[in-house]
Amino acid sequence: METTFLKGLCKHCHQSIDFPQEYNGQKMQCPHCGKETYLIAPAGPLPGTPLAKDFFNKAIKAEKSKLEMQRLIPCKDCGHQVSRNAEVCPNCGCVFEGKNARVFRYVFVGILSLLLTSIILWVLRAGLFSI
Numbered sequence: 001m002e003t004t005f006l007k008g009l010c011k012h013c014h015q016s017i018d019f020p021q022e023y024n025g026q027k028m029q030c031p032h033c034g035k036e037t038y039l040i041a042p043a044g045p046l047p048g049t050p051l052a053k054d055f056f057n058k059a060i061k062a063e064k065s066k067l068e069m070q071r072l073i074p075c076k077d078c079g080h081q082v083s084r085n086a087e088v089c090p091n092c093g094c095v096f097e098g099k100n101a102r103v104f105r106y107v108f109v110g111i112l113s114l115l116l117t118s119i120i121l122w123v124l125r126a127g128l129f130s131i
């Protein structure tokens with residue numbers, strides 16, 4: 001059987017890589033920059049290869065969630081780009097609110113608004129009864 005070659009782009013150096021069809025969607029070392037990249041033909045997986053397509057979709061999803069994890073947010077104090085998961089800004093040293101603190105605040109605000117609503121209801125009912 002003759003091997004069909006596809007052309008893909010390295011996501012790091014954006015140079016084209018020729019690879020055999022059966023490597024479509026797989027992770028490989030880029031021959032140009034040496035970094036790991038997914039071999040993805042711009043045209044997408046060939047028809048009649050559902051497995052290749054599945055692999056290809058999974059690879060993209062994994063890559064996306066990895067990027068999501070690494071997404072940077074600006075420090076509220078100095079504007080320096082800091083990883084989402086960082087607890088301290090490496091630039092100015094300010095401490096970010098941890099996940100637990102955030103959850104605690106939501107719970108606190110929730111209880112507070114519930115309390116406030118019941119007080120308002122109580123006052124309204126008391127007002128109605130006094131008439």
Ligand SMILES: [Zn+2]
Nearest residue numbers: 010013030033
């Ligand atoms: Zn490359």
Ligand SMILES: [Zn+2]
Nearest residue numbers: 075078089092
């Ligand atoms: Zn900062």
